Every structure is written in C-alpha cells, then in structure tokens.
Amino acid sequence: MSRQxxxxxxxxxxxxxxxxxxxxxxxxxxxxxxxxxxxxxxxPGWVEVKDEGEWDFYWCDxxxxxxxxxxxxxxxxxxxxxxRNHYELTRKNYxxxxxxxxxxxxxxxxxxxxAAKCDFFPKTFExxxxxxxxxxxxxxxxxxxxxxxxxxRSQGKGIFLFRRLKDIMDWRKGTVGKKLTIVEAxxxxxxxxxxxxxxxxxxxxxxxEIPVENxxxxxxxxxxxxxxxxxxxxxxxxxVMSYIPLRAWLYRDGFARFSNTRFTLSSIDDHYxxxxxxxxxxxxxxxxxxKGCKWMLQRFRQYLASKHGPEAVETLFSDMDNIFIKSLQSxxxxxxxxxxxxxxxxxxxxIDQDLKPWLLEVNASPSLTASSQEDYELKTCLLxxxxxxxxxxxxxxxxxxxxxxxxxxxxxxPVSREExxxxxxxxxxxxxxxxxxxxxxxxxxxxxxxxxLQVQKKAPG
Amino acid sequence: MRKAQGSWEKRILKSLNSMCTELSIxxxxxxxxxxxxxxxxxxxEMGTDEPDLSLFRPVYAPKDFLEVLINLRNPxxxxxxxxxxRTHLGLIQVPLxxxxxxxLKECFVELGLNTGQLGIDDSTQVPPELFENEHVRIGQKxxxxxxxxxxxxxxxxxxxxxxxxxxxxxxxxISSQPEDILYYEQLKTNVIQHDxxxxxxxxxxxxxTASNDDYYFVFEDYLYQVLLCFSRDTSVLxxxxxxxxxxxxxxxxxxxxxxxYAVFYPPNGVIPFHGFSMYVAPLCFLxxxxxxxxxxxREMYVRFFFRLHSISSHPSGIVSLCLLxxxxxxxxxxxxxxxxxxxxxxxxxxxFKWMVRAxxxxxxxxxxxxxxxxxxxxxxxxxxxxxxxxxFAFRAVNLMEVTSLAAAEAxxxxxxxxxxxxxxxxxLFATVT
Numbered sequence: 001m002s003r004q005x006x007x008x009x010x011x012x013x014x015x016x017x018x019x020x021x022x023x024x025x026x027x028x029x030x031x032x033x034x035x036x037x038x039x040x041x042x043x044p045g046w047v048e049v050k051d052e053g054e055w056d057f058y059w060c061d062x063x064x065x066x067x068x069x070x071x072x073x074x075x076x077x078x079x080x081x082x083x084r085n086h087y088e089l090t091r092k093n094y095x096x097x098x099x100x101x102x103x104x105x106x107x108x109x110x111x112x113x114x115a116a117k118c119d120f121f122p123k124t125f126e127x128x129x130x131x132x133x134x135x136x137x138x139x140x141x142x143x144x145x146x147x148x149x150x151x152x153r154s155q156g157k158g159i160f161l162f163r164r165l166k167d168i169m170d171w172r173k174g175t176v177g178k179k180l181t182i183v184e185a186x187x188x189x190x191x192x193x194x195x196x197x198x199x200x201x202x203x204x205x206x207x208x209e210i211p212v213e214n215x216x217x218x219x220x221x222x223x224x225x226x227x228x229x230x231x232x233x234x235x236x237x238x239x240v241m242s243y244i245p246l247r248a249w250l251y252r253d254g255f256a257r258f259s260n261t262r263f264t265l266s267s268i269d270d271h272y273x274x275x276x277x278x279x280x281x282x283x284x285x286x287x288x289x290x291k292g293c294k295w296m297l298q299r300f301r302q303y304l305a306s307k308h309g310p311e312a313v314e315t316l317f318s319d320m321d322n323i324f325i326k327s328l329q330s331x332x333x334x335x336x337x338x339x340x341x342x343x344x345x346x347x348x349x350x351i352d353q354d355l356k357p358w359l360l361e362v363n364a365s366p367s368l369t370a371s372s373q374e375d376y377e378l379k380t381c382l383l384x385x386x387x388x389x390x391x392x393x394x395x396x397x398x399x400x401x402x403x404x405x406x407x408x409x410x411x412x413x414p415v416s417r418e419e420x421x422x423x424x425x426x427x428x429x430x431x432x433x434x435x436x437x438x439x440x441x442x443x444x445x446x447x448x449x450x451x452x453l454q455v456q457k458k459a460p461g
Numbered sequence: 462m463r464k465a466q467g468s469w470e471k472r473i474l475k476s477l478n479s480m481c482t483e484l485s486i487x488x489x490x491x492x493x494x495x496x497x498x499x500x501x502x503x504x505x506e507m508g509t510d511e512p513d514l515s516l517f518r519p520v521y522a523p524k525d526f527l528e529v530l531i532n533l534r535n536p537x538x539x540x541x542x543x544x545x546x547r548t549h550l551g552l553i554q555v556p557l558x559x560x561x562x563x564x565l566k567e568c569f570v571e572l573g574l575n576t577g578q579l580g581i582d583d584s585t586q587v588p589p590e591l592f593e594n595e596h597v598r599i600g601q602k603x604x605x606x607x608x609x610x611x612x613x614x615x616x617x618x619x620x621x622x623x624x625x626x627x628x629x630x631x632x633x634x635i636s637s638q639p640e641d642i643l644y645y646e647q648l649k650t651n652v653i654q655h656d657x658x659x660x661x662x663x664x665x666x667x668x669x670t671a672s673n674d675d676y677y678f679v680f681e682d683y684l685y686q687v688l689l690c691f692s693r694d695t696s697v698l699x700x701x702x703x704x705x706x707x708x709x710x711x712x713x714x715x716x717x718x719x720x721x722y723a724v725f726y727p728p729n730g731v732i733p734f735h736g737f738s739m740y741v742a743p744l745c746f747l748x749x750x751x752x753x754x755x756x757x758x759r760e761m762y763v764r765f766f767f768r769l770h771s772i773s774s775h776p777s778g779i780v781s782l783c784l785l786x787x788x789x790x791x792x793x794x795x796x797x798x799x800x801x802x803x804x805x806x807x808x809x810x811x812x813f814k815w816m817v818r819a820x821x822x823x824x825x826x827x828x829x830x831x832x833x834x835x836x837x838x839x840x841x842x843x844x845x846x847x848x849x850x851x852x853f854a855f856r857a858v859n860l861m862e863v864t865s866l867a868a869a870e871a872x873x874x875x876x877x878x879x880x881x882x883x884x885x886x887x888x889l890f891a892t893v894t
Contacts, residue, residue, distance in 0.1 A: 228679035228745070229505055258679060262506040299676060302622060302827055306747060309623045374675065439584075 026392045030059040034369040035376060039383040045393065057392055062086070062365060074340045079390055082364060083243070083341045088331045090345070090364040092216045093126045093151045095327070102330035118330075120323045120359050126151075127215040134217050138165060145220040161220060168217070221358055225351040227303065229262040233360060234297065234349040236436060238324050238409075239386055243337035245412035248328055249389055250321070252405045252440040253378050256300045258293040294375065301437035304355075312355060320349060320357045321434050325410055327359060344386055381405055381442060388446070395453050403449065404442040407433050462533075462780075466706055466772040469529050473732055476520050481658055490656055497653045504649070507685040519666060519735035523817045526734070526770060527552075527810070530780055533772070551787030551798075552809045557774055559785040562793065565847060566889055569839065571617040572882075574890050579619025580831040580882030593621075600624045609634060617838035619831050619882070626747040632837050633760040637753055645752035648690035651728075655693075659727045663688045667738045674822055680745035684738050687755050691762075697729035700763035706771040731767070736814075739821040740766050743829050765842055769817050777842040782816050783809055785846040790853060793892065797857050806869040812849040819845060820876075828881045848881060851888035855879070 027049045028040050036059055040046055049055050059081040069084050088094045099121055107115035125134035127148075138146070148168070150158040162168055224231045237251040295303075305313045324347065346366025350358045368383070370376035385404035388396075401408045401415060408415050415433040492500070500507075531552045560568065572578065577592035587593070596618065603611045604627050612631045620628050630636070652660075667684045671677045691697070701708055708730025741758050748754040768778045775781065790798045790808055801808050815823055819842070820832060835844050852873065853860065859872045 229682055230679060262682070293678075295676060295679070299826070303746060306622045306625060307749065372675075 026057055027053065027055045028057040028059070029053070029055040031061055031064070032059060032368060035379040036368050036383055039380055039387070043384075043387060057390075076339075077392070078340050079342060079392060080340050081342060081344070083240075083343050084336045084338060086335065086343055086364045088334045089327065090362050091151055092124070092149060092218075092361065093214055095331075095362065096121065096124045096126065096216065098330045098334060099327065102326070117322055118326050120319075120326070120357060122219040122221060122358055124216050124218040127217055135165065141219075145222055147218050147220040148215050149218060151214040151216060221350055221352055223353040225353050225355065227256075227258070230258045232256045232258045232295075234300070234320075234347075234351070234357075235366070236297075236320070236324075236347040236349060237366065237382055238328075238345045238347055239342065239389060239406060240328065240345065241342050241389065242339065243328070243332050243335045246328055246332055246410055247408070247412065248324065248410045249403070249406040250324065250409040250434050250436060251382055251385070252297075252407065252435050252438055252442075253382065254297040254436065255375075255378070256295040256297065258295070294371070296374065296378070297437035298439070308355065316351070316355045316357060317434070317436055318432065320436065321409065321432055323347070323349065323357060323359050325414075327362060328410070342390055344382075381440075385442065385446075395450065397453070397456070400449065401433055402445060404446050405440045407435050409434050462772055462774050465529070465533050469526075469772060470706060472529075473520055477658070477732060480520070492654055492656050496656075500653050504653075504686070506682055519669075520662060520732055522735040523814045524810075526779075526817070527813045530772065530783060533780065551784070551791060552807050553780065553784045553787060555780060555784065557776075557781050557784050559776075559781060559788050560843065562789070562889065565843070568841075569835075569844070569847075569885075569889060571838075572835070572885055572889060574886060577618060578882050578886070579621065579834075580828070580880065581886065583619075597621045597624070600628065604628065604631065607631060613838055613840070615838075616834045620834045622827075625830060625834070629747065629757060629837060630753075633757060633764070635753070635756045635760060637750075637756065641756055642752045645690065645755050648693050648755075649686075651693040652689045657692060657727055659692050659733060660689055662733055663692065663738070666733055666735060670736055670822065671738045671742045674742070676826060677739075677742040677745070677822070680742060683745050683751065683754060684741050686751045687741050687758055688733070688738060690755060691759060692727040692729050692731070692733070694729045694759065695725070697731065697759065697763060698725060700767060701730060704767055704771055704773070706767075706773075731762075734770065736818050736822070739818050743821050743826055743833070746826055746830070764840075765836060766819065768842060769819065779817065782842060782846040783813065785843060786812055786816070786849050789847065789850040794850075794854055794857060797853065797860060800861055801869060804864055804866065804869070806863070806866040808853060810866070811870055811873050812853070815849055815852075815876075816845045820848065823876045824879060824881065825877050828879065832881050844885070847888065848885060851884040852876065852879065854888055854892070855884055 024045055026043075026046045028046050029049050030036060030040060040059070041048065046057075056075075056077060057079050062082060065080075065082050065084065069080075074080070088098055099118060103115050103118040106118060123137060125131070125137065127134070143163070145161055145163050146168075147159065147161050226232075234254060234256050236254040239249040239251070241247045241249070301313060301317075304316070327347075343364060344366065346363040348360040348363070350360050352358065368379055370379055382405065385406050388403050389406055396403070409432070414430070417431040417433045531554075533553070533555050566573070570576075577596060579593070579596065582592040583589070600615060600621055601624065603615050604624060609631050612628050616628055616632065635641075663685070667681060667688070671684055672681050698708055708725045740762065741754075744754055744758055744761070748757055765777070768775060769782075770779065772778070772780060787798075787809055798808065819836070820829055824832065832844065832848065836842060856872055860869060863869045863872060
C-alpha cells in the first residue's frame, strides 16, 4: 500500500508502522435494546456476548463505565463507547466551567475577537455556589427570563423558567438550603452522577444514594427562531475518536425537534411550550404520536435557504461548526484520551431570530430509540457509519475524509473539503469539510470506499 | 360536460345540506361578540383549538369524484359495437383530444435531454459551473427586470430555491400593495364576525390531512388563516366565468326559490373536499406573511387548481388529464396497462388522487416545488398526467409482479423518494416508443 506524499494530511488515528490485525470475529456487548442492537446483530462477523464473556467492543452505559472502567483491562484493539470523564463536556456545570476557562485562555493568546467565538453558550451560573454572581447579573438585566436546569437530569425533568428573584428565593429556601450543607461537606466531584445524558435509565439508579442535586441558572433565549409559530431545537451528531490529538467527525443527518404548541413568552409555566425534548412533548396533551414533531435537517436547511438565501444559511452552519470545534477544544486537555475510547455525542442547538446558533447541551448518550420509521432509518445509518469509522474490522487506511454519512471535521486541525495538501498560506478559499443538512448519499459512497479499499489491499505495496 | 358538472354540483350541495340539517347547524351565523374576541386572540394558533368534529364528514373525497367521471358518456358519440385495438381500455370513456408523446415532446421542449434542468443538473455530482451558476444568475436578472413573461419562460428549467418565492409572485402577478393587505384584513374580519358551516369542514380537512403530514404539520395555523379567509372571498367568484362549474346558491331562511334572497354559499363558491388543504400546504414553505401566502394561493387556485375538481373539456381539466394518463399508459406501456387491468387494478384508480392534489403530500416538498415550477412555466396541468404515467413506467417491473389492486397500491404507496425531473425526462425523451 503506497503512502501518499501528503505531509500536511495526517491519518486519523491508526497506529503508525504497525499493520492492524484483521479480525474476523468481533465479540460485542451492549445493554441497549433498540436500534443499536439491530445494527450490531446485523453486522457481518459480529457476535454478541452476554454476561461475563470477553468482548472486543462494548457499547456501554455511563453507570457501568463509572463503576468498572478504572479496573478493567482492555487489549489494544478493544473499543468502548465512552470516555472515562465525558461529563466534563456533557454535564452542564462542568461544560460551562471548561468553556469559560478556555475562553479566557483564548483571549490571552489570540485576542478578544477570537475569544468572542466562544460566546455561543447563554450566560450560565452554577447553583448554589455562584448564586451571588448570578444575582449580580440578574440585577444588571431586569426583566429577562432565566431557566433553571438540574445539572444531571435528562428528558426535560426538573426544569422551570422564572423572571423574578422571588421565585428563585423560594426555591432556594425550599430545596437548596437543605442540600447546601451536603454539597459543601463533600468534595466537588465525588458523589456526582456523571450522566448528563438523554434517555439513560440511570436516574433511577440513584435512589440509594444521598440525592445531591446541582442546578444551573441560564439566560433563556427569548427570541428563538420560529417555524410555523413553533419553537424548535436541532439535534446534531458528532463522533469523537480521540481528544489528543482531537479527531472529530460530523454526521450529515440530524433533525429539528418542534414544540407542539405555539411559542409565547406569556406562558412561562407551560412546560410544553418551552421544552422541545421529544420526551416532554410526548406527555403534552396536544401530542399526536403520528406526527413525531421532527423535521430532517435537510428539510430544515432547504426551508431556511428558501427564506434567507444560501449565504445566510452557509454562515449559520459554519457558526455551528464553530460551536462543535470550540466546545471539544475546551475540554481537550481535561478529558482522559484513552485510545480505547470513542464517543458519539448528541448536540442540542437552538437558533435565534438573528440566525445565531446557541449551544444548549451536549449529550453523551443521545437517544437511540426510534420515534418513527424515518427516525429509525436515520439512527440505523448513523450507528452503522459510527461502526465503520471505529473500524474494528481494520479496513480503513486512516486517510479517509468521509465515511458514509460522516465527514471528518477536525483532525488535529481544520479539515478542508478540497483534495490535496491544504492551502499553506492559511488564507484563501478554505472550505471546511462539513456537510450538515446536505445530501447524504452514504450508500453510494460506502460502496465506492470499500471497493477501493479492497483494490488497494490486493495491489502490491 | 356542463350537464354532468351540474348534476355533480347538485349532489355535493345535497350532501352539504343534509349534513346541515342532520347536525342542526346553520350554514352561516353571526358570531356573538365574546366568541369574536376569543377567535381574534387565537388567530395565530387556531390549530390548538380542538372542536368536536367527529360528526362532520368531508363533503366528498376524490374517489367519489372519480366515480362520477367514470360514468361520463357523450350521448352523441357512436363508438360502434366492435372492439378494436383502438378501443380505449381505461376508465374514462369520453373522447377528448389528448396529446401523444411526440406532441408532448414539442410542448415540453425545455425539459429535453440537452437542456439544463434544476432537479437534475444541480445534483451533487454535477459541478455548478456547468449549469447551475449561470441559471441562478439569469434568474436574478429576470427578477431585477421584473419581467413576468421572461420569468415564465425561465422557470421551465426550474427555479433556484432562493429565488422561487419571488419568481412565482412575478409570474402570478402578485405584488403586495396596501390594498391587498387591507383586503386580506377585511376577509379576516369576516371570519371573526361570521361562522360558516364550511369552516368546520375546513378544520376537519386540515386536521385529517395536513396536520398528520410529517412535514406540513408545522404550518397548521397558516392553513386555517388562509382557508377560512378564502371561503369568504367573493372575488373568487369571478373565476366561474371560465369555469364550467357554477357556484352553489343558498337562500335566506324562509325564502327558498326567491332569487332576490339568493346568496352564494360559501361566499367564494368553492366547497372544500377531502384533501383541499394540501393545495396550500406546500406554499407555506415559500411565503410567510399570511396575506402574501393568501394571494399566491388564491391566484394558483383560480388559474390551476380549480380545474382539478370540476368537469370540463379543457385540456388541463381533470377529465383530460385522466384521459391523457390512461392513453399514455395504454399506448406506451401496453403490457403493464393490460396486466393491471386484468388483476382489477385500473391504473387511474391509483393515480387519480395524485393528480387531483397536484401530487401535494405524495412527493417530497423540494420535488413538488420543482414540479409546480413547471406548471407555472407551461401554464398547464398536463405535466401531472405525464408524471403519473412516468411513475408507473418507473415501477413497471414491480407492478408486473403484483396480483391484486391492494398489492399495486402498495407498490405505489410511497412516492417520497422519487426524483421528478429525471422521471419526466426519461419518460418523454429517453424511452423508445
């Protein structure tokens, strides 16, 4: 296999100099019984192991990880679907801390303009420790709406909106006052439930532990972009294969999740209006399961293009790329970049009326349960392509920029759409290699890819 | 034809009246003030209303209409008793003149293989320099010059997404003047003040069709805002001058038969049927101000859509479209046509609903808009029949294997993955005839 003389392009994470072992049988394990199970079972050469059997691949849940990762030995080829301390990115309070720190660093190193690119996260304060800072900010901006979110719960539970300090004071006296002592007594991270994720069943596991709950107060985006009078958020999938160096892939498909009711600021108590989580919407009295309340991203992109023109849409999507990269960069030095780990994140993005994207949350365990036939197709393809990139079968060369619906977005540096060495001057027409919401002709691409890989293997080299 | 239309109208009216009497709801009544206020408040979110619509039935569905068309006969036409290869084996038995493929090729020359098309030549494999960039540039020029005729010619090759809303407005001669906005507001006031029985029919239709659609559910509220106003718009009555249909009349209570007390009911003369709201739904993708959306829809209706549910001999009328479809199939896909007929699956029974709705709700939205581009460009609905035939041609292999109407329906149930322009091009220009 001849190596291309392409010095500026690095392979994405395969051990140099060593021929990767071709495995014919891959033993997998998972506890999830949804789309993932279907995909794993149908993958040629993959067999399920149960209970205590040895495995090569484990799509685990975060509670298992927390309990077992540190004392589990894994061979070199073994892969597991989470990073040990992913909560640095996925728990709202940690993510805020990391992002703030990264922003400061960026400002020192590259100036205010560059640092301003990190302003995609609505102002957030950790409760209760930053309560006084929050009050200061609150008083500076009278009349705006804030949202209180529990740090570790998912599916929209425990969230409420408020405008008056009185609301939060009552809440603080009622709940925080009691817990304040517990939180202060113990070291910050010991007892935390590190599962800032959607659809995990782990929130029930904590019953025997002392309930320690942290909240964040976040500035509520009051002018969300509306379609048909409804609020929506975007779910985007990002696959991280390693943090050091940072290698991240962006999936072309995703969806917009609509709130079932019309948006108005006057109904703060209406849980259903403001939260677009499908789980919350499912309990809304207006919910009709047949509807699904989702639009594929392609549809969303087309709608915006017909309304605002292609340039505005390009800008919006490149701003979203910026969110993904910066958020990952902010935790790059904190996350333990174990070579066995990879992670598929579900990013929740909100667009406001000025077409500015805001990061709401990053999920380490995005829901893999399908809510409709279309959703099932999307998730099946997403998971198949994830497994292609993880490449247990050792088929890839490591120089691919696209695998199925995934585009290599960051490879220890920006990845260009153009072929060949990247523009050395750094200026010019750099077009990033992302295609979010674009045509996803993954079947065709995969066929070509695997065919050419086979050819390359046969050729003497 | 007019006689048939007349008797069809009588049937519809009878159905409407009997619903009215059964449910004891007046055809029209003035709303009490409290109700008016409430409706005004809820104007932008009428979709949240859940009135009890269980007793309402759509006045008619496309398949009822199809039955009427099937039974149309020209009393002057002598077919002769002998069956020959010229005998039309389809459902429509009215001898109207329809085009054959050579004539269609001439008519739709811009869809030919050597002409660039949006929907084909803007796909990812084709570099934009070859066609797309130049086409967009020309489109922008057309808009700057506000040349309606040029726009109509231009759009035959498809409209770029960003320019479509303006191009359609240009072709339809819609410019939103203050009078137009005022007119819409006036209609809105009419809705607030009076409640019509057809309103419930509209509600029901939206809830049954658009709200259940995976993509159009978002626009539910806009649909009410447009359709409720539409039913009160008496300016629509002017289209009856060239429509074979006549608007139904109703009489003030107690004055049946006295012409001085006759009013058109509904005020715009159009009784909605099952699926009617789907004419509006795709437009919500393009227009966001209610009055603009309204104007575009009204113009589309009085130019094109009305022909899809009234009986006439016009080449774009539904009868001609059905006949065109069947003739194309019988002439160019005789084996398929014969096979389907044998298993009791007359092709028109399947394709009728597509054509009546101008494919809305059946195709993916971006494909539908490309198709409607051509309707505007050629000022004709014939392309609907051609597309219907092209779809059958595309799925011919699977259809040859089915043995029942239900199975044939299943093969053709999902059109959402189809690419319209390649299908049309292949059928018209690349099939050996």
